[in-house]
Amino acid sequence: MASLKELKGRINSVKSTQKITKAKQMVAAAKLRKAQAAAEAARPYAERLSTVMGSVAGKIAGQDNAPLLLRGTGADQRHLLVVANSDKGLAGAFNSNIVRAALSKARELREQGKDVEFYLIGRKGRAPIRRAFPSNIGKMFDTTDVREPGFNEAERVATELMEMFEAGKFDVAHLFFSRFKSALAQIPTEQQIIPVPAPKVAAASDAAVEYEPDEEEILAELLPRYLKTQIFGALLENQASEQGASMTAMDNATRNAGELIKKLTIQYNRSRQAAITTELIEIIAGAEAL
Numbered sequence: 001m002a003s004l005k006e007l008k009g010r011i012n013s014v015k016s017t018q019k020i021t022k023a024k025q026m027v028a029a030a031k032l033r034k035a036q037a038a039a040e041a042a043r044p045y046a047e048r049l050s051t052v053m054g055s056v057a058g059k060i061a062g063q064d065n066a067p068l069l070l071r072g073t074g075a076d077q078r079h080l081l082v083v084a085n086s087d088k089g090l091a092g093a094f095n096s097n098i099v100r101a102a103l104s105k106a107r108e109l110r111e112q113g114k115d116v117e118f119y120l121i122g123r124k125g126r127a128p129i130r131r132a133f134p135s136n137i138g139k140m141f142d143t144t145d146v147r148e149p150g151f152n153e154a155e156r157v158a159t160e161l162m163e164m165f166e167a168g169k170f171d172v173a174h175l176f177f178s179r180f181k182s183a184l185a186q187i188p189t190e191q192q193i194i195p196v197p198a199p200k201v202a203a204a205s206d207a208a209v210e211y212e213p214d215e216e217e218i219l220a221e222l223l224p225r226y227l228k229t230q231i232f233g234a235l236l237e238n239q240a241s242e243q244g245a246s247m248t249a250m251d252n253a254t255r256n257a258g259e260l261i262k263k264l265t266i267q268y269n270r271s272r273q274a275a276i277t278t279e280l281i282e283i284i285a286g287a288e289a290l
Helices: 004-060 094-111 126-132 151-166 215-289
Strands: 078-084 115-121 137-141 172-180 186-194
Touching: 004 172, 004 215, 078 094, 078 151, 078 215, 094 115, 094 126, 094 172, 094 186, 094 215, 115 126, 126 137, 137 151, 151 186, 151 215, 172 215, 186 215
Parallel strands: 078 115, 078 172, 115 137
Antiparallel strands: 172 186
């Protein structure tokens, strides 16, 4: 049985941890409001851009003169998995859920005889992916130098991916991130970003539309912007999801610390009472002996 001094030390240690988790929870709650607003504000723009891009792409989808980002390489052998994680921990299962989805996709592609390579954004997803696929790590994009990844980082990632695609290093790229639903729910999401998925059916319209300049020139400008927007939106969704998961995890940790403090306090009081009782018995026995 632990001594009274040891129990007292454990209680004080858990109380200190509880203060840290409570402070972390409050910080995450404050950041969540800003991150959630940014993610929700970006969604309508991304959806509208996708609609416009789909309307134009539907005119030339499948044609030989379509931009490379739209028509693809014509092959489906080499797949690049772009996994967006955070650089910080203490966020519950936020990072592990994204990694689990990416690893599941990688194993599925390997079973189909496809070649798989990873492009890792953030530090937290690197270790488990390295353990599972040690020889399939292509490139890693470091975000430790920035406070919160934003459009500049999304633009750099998109530019590097387009350069790799044009150099023939992969045929299809999939993006993995966590879509924010609420502070309690974040949804691991997979999205094909290269080649840009063209609409299966062009939007119906009663009006004859002529483009100036032509569709190819418009898409040559629109497709890179669309790719950057999708990656930027994924980073925003990740930030909101991370703060929501962190707030929930720290709340659970604070509650668990409180329960542990109660149990240790009860154990401490029982041990203290037993020690007092033992001393009283010894005193009475000594007095009777005299």
